[in-house]
Amino acid sequence: MTNFWDHFWLREVPPHALAIVRIALGLYLLVYAGLYIPNLSVLFSSDGFLLPLYLDRFPEFSLFLAPPSPLVTHIIYAVFLLCIAGIALGAFFRFSVFGTIAISLYLWQLQLHGFATSYNRILLLCLLVLLFSGAHRTLSFDQWRRSGSIFHWEPISILPQRLIALQITATFIGVGLQKLWLPLWTKGEVLAYSFISRWTTPLSRWYSRLPLTIASYDVVVILVKILQPTAAVGLWIPRVRLPCIALWTMFLLLVATMLSIWWFLFIIPAFILFYEPETVFSWCRTRYGDRIPKKPVKLTK
Amino acid sequence: MNIKRTLQHLVIVIYIAATASAFSYTLFRYKVPGVPDKLRRWSYGMMAPYQTYRTSNEMLTAHGLQSDGTWVPISLDEYLPFLRGERGMRSYLLTFWAQGEEVLEQKYKELAQVTKRLEGDRGREWEDVRLTLEKWPMSPAGYEYLRHDPFISVTKLHD
Incomplete structure (x- = not known):
């Protein structure tokens, strides 16, 4: 039992799966943060349309909690983007992750902050987990600095990979199972109304105008209720993993394209974390051959 | 260990x-x-998205008071540069909503003052600015298809 526990949670593994997620997450965050660039002054500066969250409660810290000037906002945002790029490149990794977390929380409390949304919470958890993960131990600028090649690698603990994969599972199962009792998820109206709501997209608008009865929406809701928890568990079963990943990918793409809720797309590359790291390592070696050494690099310093 | x-x-x-x-x-x-x-x-x-839905559309709107006593609509597009869904969610000021009605009303009042200041910076001076929430039924024909009398209702968000 102890062996299973240690093997599952704590064994040393190649870092490639987590490194791939690190790169994908960094690129995703660059896009996410990049979308705000044209409106930085109005979103985050003293010339903006904002209500700082903590300024009333802690006026003595107004230097940090009040909105900065537009110039300072732009400088802070440039540092923020550099930190995010640092995540993707694996450059000064811990500093970059810490900077990304700190600046994103700072910007969040400044602006017309939405409620702490599910996707932002999961993103923050992923960043916190990555902070101590060693995800920069291969395919990174830091590894190049340490050993002379980005393809060199050092073993890391599997724990961060497990935490992110389990959180994705927990989110999917929770989302799926609660639909079984939520009163507003008993019939197809939830979809019918959502497709013509403020979350509508050209695709959902087109779909809502098709001559479909509400019964067809009921069927979709029933399918979602069955498939979500089932496919969430299936992510851990090797034989059905790939179809489950395909199902979830399709679901997340549909949520993005039919409800304009695109922020969950960062989960798609993270599905690689459901594969054992040794399997991902073997796949990388098959793909890139001897450029990726079979053994971890031994550092002399 | x-x-x-x-x-x-x-x-x-x-x-x-x-x-x-x-x-x-x-x-x-x-x-x-x-x-x-x-x-x-x-x-x-982290496991509770999309629990509910609405059956009507809602949008934060602003009106400016002119010196002749008439209220004129102010476009908030420039100040809320988000997708429509995100804009709606942010307009509810949910972080302050969680702190109670009184705080929420106070914050909408502050937001109205921010709007007045930003409008003034852009050369559009108003005697006063008020924020309201417009509500109208949804329609497959389009988001704003029924956004007119007699379907529309307006809720004051602050004094």
Whole structure:
């Protein structure tokens, strides 16, 4: 039992799966943060349309909690983007992750902050987990600095990979199972109304105008209720993993394209974390051959 | 057991406790004793998207008072550069909504003053600015298809 526990949670593994997620997450965050660039002054500066969250409660810290000037906002945002790029490149990794977390929380409390949304919470958890993960131990600028090649690698603990994969599972199962009792998820109206709501997209608008009865929406809701928890568990079963990943990918793409809720797309590359790291390592070696050494690099310093 | 291993186990135990507690709250609204509420709520927040829906459209709107006493609509597009869904969610000021009605009304009042200042910076001076929430029925024909009398209703957000 102890062996299973240690093997599952704590064994040393190649870092490639987590490194791939690190790169994908960094690129995703660059896009996410990049979308705000044209409106930085109005979103985050003293010339903006904002209500700082903590300024009333802690006026003595107004230097940090009040909105900065537009110039300072732009400088802070440039540092923020550099930190995010640092995540993707694996450059000064811990500093970059810490900077990304700190600046994103700072910007969040400044602006017309939405409620702490599910996707932002999961993103923050992923960043916190990555902070101590060693995800920069291969395919990174830091590894190049340490050993002379980005393809060199050092073993890391599997724990961060497990935490992110389990959180994705927990989110999917929770989302799926609660639909079984939520009163507003008993019939197809939830979809019918959502497709013509403020979350509508050209695709959902087109779909809502098709001559479909509400019964067809009921069927979709029933399918979602069955498939979500089932496919969430299936992510851990090797034989059905790939179809489950395909199902979830399709679901997340549909949520993005039919409800304009695109922020969950960062989960798609993270599905690689459901594969054992040794399997991902073997796949990388098959793909890139001897450029990726079979053994971890031994550092002399 | 060395310190690293102890810390790793601590992380695992805290994570499992938070997630299990969030599950029980999500599914049965039961709060597992011993798990801090903030931890449970954080974890619950990660597994609780899209629980409900609306049957009408709502939009934050602003009006400016001219010197002749008439109220004129102000476009907030420039100040809320988000997709329509995100714009709607942010307009509810949910973080302040969680602090109670009084705080929420005060914050809308402050936001009206911010709007007045920003409009003034752009050369559009108003005697006063008020914020309201417009509500109208949804329609497959389009988001704003029924946004007119007699379908529209207006709620004042502050004094």
